[in-house]
Amino acid sequence: MNALTKPANAQDARRAARDHILAPRLETPFHPRLAALDQVNDWYNWAGYKAPHAVFDEELEYFAIRSTAALFDISPMVKYRISGPDAERYLNRLTLRDVRKLGIGRVHYTAWCDDHGHVLDDGTLFRLGEQEFRLCCQERHLPWLLDSDFGLAVDIREETDEIAGLALQGPTSFAVLAAAGFAGADRLKPFDIGNFPHDGGPGCSSVTISRTGFTGDLGYELFVPRAAALSLWDRLWDAGGEHGIRAIGYSALNRTRIEAGFIVANADFVTAEAALRADRVRLPDEIGLDWLVDPNKPHFNGRRAILDARRNQTLKHILVGLEIEGNIPAEHAIVYHRGKREAGLVTAATWSPTAKRNIAIASLERPYGTTFTDDLWVEIYAMRELKYQKMMKRAKIVPRPFVKLARRTATPPGLR
Amino acid sequence: MTSSEPMKAPSATAPHAYDAIVIGAGHNGLAAAAKLGRSGRRVLVLEAANAPGGAARGREFAPGFRSAGLAHLVNRLDPEVARDLGLSLAARPGPAMPTAVLDGEREPAVLRGAYGEAIDGVTAEEAAAFSRLRDKLVFQAGILKRFLRRPPPQLGAIGIGDISTLAAAGFGLIRKGRAEGRDFLRMLLMNVADVADEYLEDDRLKALLAFDATLGIHLGPRSPTSLLGLYYRLTGEVAGKAGGQFIPEGGMAAVAPAFVRAAESAGVTIRCGARVGRILADRGSTRGVILSDGTELTAPVVVSAIHPQATFLHLVDPVETGTGFLRSIRHVRSAGNVAKLDLALSRMPNFDGLSGRDHAGRIVIARSMSHVEDAFNPAKYGEFSPDPVMEIVLPSLADATLAPDGACTLSALIQYAPYRLKMGWESGKPAFLRIVLDILERHAPGIGDTIVAADLATPADIETEYNLPGGHWHHGELQADQLLINRPTGAASGYTTPIEGLYLASAGAHPGGGISGLAGWNAARHILAGDRR
Numbered sequence: 001m002n003a004l005t006k007p008a009n010a011q012d013a014r015r016a017a018r019d020h021i022l023a024p025r026l027e028t029p030f031h032p033r034l035a036a037l038d039q040v041n042d043w044y045n046w047a048g049y050k051a052p053h054a055v056f057d058e059e060l061e062y063f064a065i066r067s068t069a070a071l072f073d074i075s076p077m078v079k080y081r082i083s084g085p086d087a088e089r090y091l092n093r094l095t096l097r098d099v100r101k102l103g104i105g106r107v108h109y110t111a112w113c114d115d116h117g118h119v120l121d122d123g124t125l126f127r128l129g130e131q132e133f134r135l136c137c138q139e140r141h142l143p144w145l146l147d148s149d150f151g152l153a154v155d156i157r158e159e160t161d162e163i164a165g166l167a168l169q170g171p172t173s174f175a176v177l178a179a180a181g182f183a184g185a186d187r188l189k190p191f192d193i194g195n196f197p198h199d200g201g202p203g204c205s206s207v208t209i210s211r212t213g214f215t216g217d218l219g220y221e222l223f224v225p226r227a228a229a230l231s232l233w234d235r236l237w238d239a240g241g242e243h244g245i246r247a248i249g250y251s252a253l254n255r256t257r258i259e260a261g262f263i264v265a266n267a268d269f270v271t272a273e274a275a276l277r278a279d280r281v282r283l284p285d286e287i288g289l290d291w292l293v294d295p296n297k298p299h300f301n302g303r304r305a306i307l308d309a310r311r312n313q314t315l316k317h318i319l320v321g322l323e324i325e326g327n328i329p330a331e332h333a334i335v336y337h338r339g340k341r342e343a344g345l346v347t348a349a350t351w352s353p354t355a356k357r358n359i360a361i362a363s364l365e366r367p368y369g370t371t372f373t374d375d376l377w378v379e380i381y382a383m384r385e386l387k388y389q390k391m392m393k394r395a396k397i398v399p400r401p402f403v404k405l406a407r408r409t410a411t412p413p414g415l416r
Numbered sequence: 417m418t419s420s421e422p423m424k425a426p427s428a429t430a431p432h433a434y435d436a437i438v439i440g441a442g443h444n445g446l447a448a449a450a451k452l453g454r455s456g457r458r459v460l461v462l463e464a465a466n467a468p469g470g471a472a473r474g475r476e477f478a479p480g481f482r483s484a485g486l487a488h489l490v491n492r493l494d495p496e497v498a499r500d501l502g503l504s505l506a507a508r509p510g511p512a513m514p515t516a517v518l519d520g521e522r523e524p525a526v527l528r529g530a531y532g533e534a535i536d537g538v539t540a541e542e543a544a545a546f547s548r549l550r551d552k553l554v555f556q557a558g559i560l561k562r563f564l565r566r567p568p569p570q571l572g573a574i575g576i577g578d579i580s581t582l583a584a585a586g587f588g589l590i591r592k593g594r595a596e597g598r599d600f601l602r603m604l605l606m607n608v609a610d611v612a613d614e615y616l617e618d619d620r621l622k623a624l625l626a627f628d629a630t631l632g633i634h635l636g637p638r639s640p641t642s643l644l645g646l647y648y649r650l651t652g653e654v655a656g657k658a659g660g661q662f663i664p665e666g667g668m669a670a671v672a673p674a675f676v677r678a679a680e681s682a683g684v685t686i687r688c689g690a691r692v693g694r695i696l697a698d699r700g701s702t703r704g705v706i707l708s709d710g711t712e713l714t715a716p717v718v719v720s721a722i723h724p725q726a727t728f729l730h731l732v733d734p735v736e737t738g739t740g741f742l743r744s745i746r747h748v749r750s751a752g753n754v755a756k757l758d759l760a761l762s763r764m765p766n767f768d769g770l771s772g773r774d775h776a777g778r779i780v781i782a783r784s785m786s787h788v789e790d791a792f793n794p795a796k797y798g799e800f801s802p803d804p805v806m807e808i809v810l811p812s813l814a815d816a817t818l819a820p821d822g823a824c825t826l827s828a829l830i831q832y833a834p835y836r837l838k839m840g841w842e843s844g845k846p847a848f849l850r851i852v853l854d855i856l857e858r859h860a861p862g863i864g865d866t867i868v869a870a871d872l873a874t875p876a877d878i879e880t881e882y883n884l885p886g887g888h889w890h891h892g893e894l895q896a897d898q899l900l901i902n903r904p905t906g907a908a909s910g911y912t913t914p915i916e917g918l919y920l921a922s923a924g925a926h927p928g929g930g931i932s933g934l935a936g937w938n939a940a941r942h943i944l945a946g947d948r949r
Contacts, residue, residue, distance in 0.1 A: 093735035115738035115907070115914075147743045151734035299699050299736045304914065 025050050028075035029164040029229030033237070037247045044250070047140070047160075049076035052249035061252035065215050066354055068244025069172040071236060072253055074165040074221065075229075078140050082133040084154035089298075091133060094148050095125065096284060098297035102127045107191045107210050111289050112141075117305030118272035118281035120144065121265050122289065124212060126193060134159075134223075138265040139274065148301075164229035168236060169219030169256075172243035174413035177209070177220060180239035185209060186412040188220070198235070200228025207232055214253060216260025218407045218414070255350045258359060261321055261400025263287060268319070268347040268361055279316075283309055287363070288319035288400070317344075318369040321400040322360040324378055325393045327351050330360050333378040335368075339392060343368035346378060352402055359402045360395070373397050434460045434685075436717040436943070437705055439692050439731070440922065442470020444936030445721030446675035446686075448921040450501045451940030452719070453682030460713065461684055462705065464691035464883060469672030471882050471889060472931065478869030480820045481760035484668030486878065486889055488809040488827040489513065489778060490931050491661040492652025496565060497933035501678040505671060507654060507662035508814075514777035515661070516770055517620040518859050519784070523769045525620040526777075531650065531659025535621075542618045549615040554658040556600045557650035559588045564651055564927040564934055567910040567942050568900040605896065608646050609637040609785050623782035626789070627805055631831060632929070633894055634753050636792030637785050641896045648894060648928065661778060667815020671931060695720070695727070697736040701916035705731075717917055717943060721936055724892065724904040724924040725750060725885040732915065741914050744905040748898065748924070752875030752887035753795055755833035757806075757852055759826040760819065760868040764810065765860040779808040781859055795832035799839075800848045804855070806830040823868070828852070835875035835886050845874055891924030900926060911939040919943055 026049045028034075034052060042053040051073065054061060064070040082091060092099040095110045102108050104127050111122035123137030135145075145156050168176060177185040182196045188211040198207040204225050213219030224232050237245060257264070265271050269287040270280040283306055284293050293306055309315050324330050329351055335344040344364030352359045360378070368376070380391045407414055438449045441463035453459045467473055471486040493505060507513070515532070516524040526536040531550060535543040562581055569578035589597040603611060608629035612622040626637035629646035636642065654660025664670045679686060693708035695718055704714035720727040728737060728745045737745075767779060782788055782805040791801035808828045812819040819825045830852055837844045849872045857864045875887025884891065892904050901909045904924045911919045911926075921939035923929035 089735050094739070115740035144739060148739040150742055150746065151729070295699075299697070301738045301740075304700050 026161075028073050029226045030073045030075060030166070030233055033230065033233045034073060034247060042249065046076040046250070047078060047138070051076055053251050054249040055247045058249070058251040061246060061248035062255050062353065064244065064246035064248055065170050065217060065252060065256050067171065068246065069168060069170040069176045069240055070215075070246055070248040070252070071233070071240070072167040072169065072248050074167050075163075076160070077165060078137050079158070079160045079163050079165070080135045080142070080145060081157045081159045082135060082145075082154060083129075083131055084152075085131060086152040086154045087131045087133055090149060090152045090154045091125065091135075092298055093300050094145070096289070096292040096294065096300060096302075098294045099125070099127075100297070104129055105193045107193060107212050109292070111284055111292050113284065113300075113302030113306070114272050115301060115305070116272075116281070117283045117302035117309065118275075119269065119284055119287060119289065120272050122263070126210065128193065128208070139271055141273075144273070162226055163223050164226050164232070166222045166232065166236070167213055167215075167219060167253075168222060169213045169215040169217050171218055171407055171414065171416055172240075172245075173217075173219050175243045175415045176236055176240040176245055178415065179242065180235050182207075182209065185220070189411045190409050198224065198228065198232060200224055200231050202227075204228035214260070214262055215256040216262070216401055216403055216408060217256065217405055218410070254348075255352070258348050258350045258361060259352050259354055259401065259403035261361070261402060263319065263361065264348070269363070282317060283315060285310065285315050286317035286319065316366060318364050318366055320362055320364055320369045320397045321402060322346065322362050322376070322378070322395045323398045323402075324349070324358045324360055324395045326391070327358050328380050328382050328391065328393075329358065330378045330380045330393065330395075333360075333380045335362050335364060335395065336377045336379060336392075337368050337372055338375050339377045343372070343376060354403045357402065361400070362395075369397065434458045434713070434715040436460075436719060437462060437713060437715040438719045438721055438921070439695075439705065439727075440464075440470060440721035441468035441676075441686055441688065442721055442922065443472055443671065443675045443931055443933060444922050444939075445470065445719070446679045446684075447497060447501060447933040447936030448719050448721055448940040449684040449686075449936075450675070450679040450682045451937050452943065453679060453684040454501070455944050459679075459682075459684045460715070461679065461686040462690045462692055462707070462713075463686065463688045466689050467672075468676050468686055468688060471884070472668070472672045472675075473882075474669045474672070477758045477871040478760040481758075481823070481825055481869065482669070482818045483758040483825065483827060483871070484671070484811060484815070484818070486756055486882065487671070487931055488668055488811055488829070489661050489663050490668075490671065491649065491654065491659075492930045492932040493654075494565070494932045494934050494937070495653065495656070497937045500937070501675075501933070502681065503674050503678050503933070505664045505674045508665050512654070512657075513661050513663065514774055515624065515780060516767075516774050516777055517624045517780045517782065518767060518770070519620050519623070519782070520768070520858060521783075522620070524767075524774070525618065525624070526774055527624070530654065530657030532621075533657075538618050538621065542616065542621065545615050545617070546621055549612070550659070552599070553646060554650055555592065555596070556603065557647045557658060559585050559600060560647055561651040562588070563900065564932075565938065567938055568903070568926045570910050571901060603643060605641050605644070607638050607640055607642040609642070609789070611643055612637075612785060619784035620782075622785040623787060623805075624780055626785045627780055627782045627807065630788060630792065631807065631829065632752075632754050632888075632890055634749070634751065634795065634834075635895065636789045638789050639792075644896060644899075645894065648930075652930065652932065663809070663811070663814040667811060667818065669815055669818070675933070692731055694733065695731045695915075695918060697732055697915050697918070700736070700914065702918045717919065719919045719921045719939060719943070721921040721939075722883065723750070723885045723922060724748060724908065724920055726883060727920065728913075729885075732918070737914055738907075741905070741907050744907070748904050749893040749895075750886035750888045750891065750924075751835035752878060752884075752889070753832045753834055754889070755830045755848065755852075755875065756873040756878065757826070757828040757830060757849075758871040758873075759828075760870070761824040761826055761863065762866045762868055763822060764813075764824040765826060765856075765863040765866065767860045775810055776813045781806050781808065781855060792832050795834045797838070798834055798836055800833045800837060800844060800851075801831070802851060804830050804832060804852065806852070806855070826856075828856075833874055835879070835888070837874075837876075841874045841876045845872060848872065848874070889923065890929030891922050894928045899928070903928065911942045
């Protein structure tokens with residue numbers, strides 16, 4: 001029972017609404033394990049849950065993702081269960097990609113917009129059955145999702161609290177799964193979903209594993225009912241000892257996601273419902289999501305606005321990958337054209353140990369990034385003992401992802 | 417649905433042989449069809465009922481007694497629409513139809529001419545004061561009126577026409593001097609009670625203004641912005657005079673046929689008993705409709721002259737419109753407050769103090785401003801008025817065919833009768849009818865004994881009878897937040913909708929309800945203008 005889901009009855013609703021104040025910061029189902037491993041006590045608030053920035057060392061955690069296997073608690077990720085005879089039609093209207101093309105047991109990355117074509121969020125859509133879907137995302141959207149179901153036979157439930165999620169990422173992640181006895185996991189291709197036996201106690205006999213992740217690496221995401229969380233963690237942890245498994249926090253994950261060129265809602269763009277300022281909203285084409293828009297599929301929210309903006313060439317922004325000289329991360333640096341004219345802002349930046357490049361994701365104001373792509377600079381303010389050291393560094397637009405790993409897609413995956 | 421089922425009305429022409437399909441043969445649908453037809457377009461009107469006319473469709477409510485439908489008089493038929501479409505609806509020659517206000521104590525106050533050019537039954541000072549107020553309100557309504565005959569301006573796409581209308585309104589505002597302009601801006605969003613109190617003493621006249629400002633609207637006279645309803649009433653004109661009213665030659669039963677004739681003479685095909693099941697829409701544009709019998713009819717333009725909620729909540733597949741749009745359509749406030757009573761009487765009633773001649777006018781039962789306000793109060797809480805106010809017309813006096821020889825019909829619009837009645841209309845209706853009949857008995861003693869049949873249509877009944885969500889004849893509250901660029905809602909104001917080729921043309925579109933023909937006519941003109949773009 002979650003305060004935001006449809007209550008079974010009025011009494012449950014009242015109780016749920018009352019209890020939430022007792023735990024202003026929720027703990028995820030994996031918290032006991034994370035807390036036991038935690039050495040730095042560096043927590044942050046992820047959608048109301050206590051989540052680690054780092055567990056023991058950001059740098060070493062990064063290398064766990066890229067060199068061995070990393071375990072990252074994704075339980076706070078917002079999850080909706082969408083089911084019913086009209087679920088496919090419902091989701092096709094809600095989201096940008098053609099859900100009819102999403103096979104059962106497959107996942108796709110997608111995004112959804114309001115009527116004006118402004119992006120509300122991006123996320124992953126899991127097709128668990130013909131009429132059964134799970135939508136995972138950063139922000140909460142229940143009112144929007146419920147308002148979208150008018151006239152449709154579909155049931156929408158938030159299950160963030162009920163479903164525990166773990167991301168197992170890194171070159172040995174498959175080896176960990178194999179060692180943990182998940183027979184057949186080798187057959188999972190990228191974006192495949194499989195169900196695997198797991199003795200999670202009463203009511204849980206299986207775990208849902210998808211070959212997905214936010215690192216651009218070989219990796220999996222595992223979902224179980226809340227009660228089975230710790231048994232799943234232990235199963236992976238015990239099997240992973242031989243394969244260098246480490247628990248990690250968001251800081252390390254964030255570096256890998258920048259390397260992979262992924263964007264984060266309300267970090268790389270402001271979602272339409274969160275934006276207070278009228279010019280902060282973004283069309284898909286303005287944040288690099290133009291490839292999700294399928295004009296040939298049935299009608300979807302924002303369709304006319306997006307296509308009109310394309311036709312009338314009124315798109316205002318563009319999201320680009322930048323490679324910046326030097327090795328100082330250019331986080332939130334202003335991007336200039338010819339060193340003078342403001343062209344945009346860096347939304348995420350990091351030194352990439354894997355690419356050995358200083359990389360960034362930036363939002364530019366067109367025509368910068370479209371017509372004018374050369375002679376770009378970023379102005380980095382590096383705080384050095386209470387004094388800003390200003391650096392004007394040359395930046396070059398480069399394709400994303402910055403890091404492309406063959407092992408991400410290799411099937412069967414490597415055991416190294 | 418199956419192909420083996422024969423079509424009820426096989427068309428001689430191919431199913432896609434139309435340039436435009438109009439849904440609903442109400443007067444707005446017929447006006448739109450006529451206007452489109454006159455431009456040479458092949459137009460098909462689809463009507464679910466077995467006869468055209470919409471809310472102006474007549475029906476037999478008791479053996480031998482007929483009612484002409486919801487409306488029982490005409491007070492806002494637009495002369496430009498009538499001229500353009502060749503509508504032959506004119507007042508009978510002779511004195512204008514009067515309005516008598518009955519308070520049950522004093523002699524009636526009878527307004528003659530167009531909205532009380534002369535008043536009987538009040539002091540000369542009071543009549544003069546009413547005249548000053550009337551002139552002011554008519555002047556102010558005149559400024560608003562210029563917005564009624566054109567689509568509301570589209571924010572972000574203000575055209576030359578919009579600017580000229582605004583400029584003309586601005587000029588109209590200062591034409592009588594800065595003080596008048598300022599007074600207009602002061603009064604625009606006031607409540608009718610405060611305005612009436614500024615000018616008048618006589619409770620009957622205040623009661624009339626209160627009644628006319630709020631009839632068909634979920635507001636009491638003391639609710640903010642209630643003056644807008646009176647402005648709307650006074651934007652209507654008859655024979656060039658604002659605030660007039662009439663029953664056409666041949667009675668109200670002549671209204672629907674006049675619109676039908678206008679459409680048919682424009683070459684429009686009207687098909688009755690043809691209920692639309694779905695408006696075909698695909699990726700943001702329409703290509704026609706499917707009837708509930710499965711027949712598919714295609715056309716590049718579909719004009720929906722039925723309630724916007726009926727259009728988008730029932731006929732258009734919800735996945736074909738945006739979540740935000742559908743949310744705003746669902747939020748259109750459209751809960752009616754007026755009940756319609758049709759009485760079959762064995763002889764003509766006799767209202768106390770009213771001359772025989774004035775029985776042919778409009779009779780308003782309202783004692784005072786407070787009476788109207790008190791009648792409104794229960795409606796806020798889902799209850800009907802225990803002491804309602806009403807407007808009465810004796811239709812058979814204008815059209816003898818409505819009742820058998822010597823008998824009479826009475827039609828009354830009664831408020832407040834909220835659509836969502838807490839106790840439910842099943843048990844509420846008999847109770848409310850008893851209250852209404854008691855009031856009639858008080859004002860026309862003996863009428864009870866002459867009642868042959870009584871037919872009370874609550875908003876719930878009106879909803880069912882005329883496919884009018886909420887039983888609201890304006891197809892959505894006529895209040896400040898649902899006017900102009902917000903009628904019925906932002907993304908569907910100005911007759912276009914988020915679905916290309918689908919247009920709105922009912923009272924739910926700008927400017928609103930009443931038999932004016934403007935919503936349909938404006939929509940058609942907008943479609944035709946689009947062709948030239």
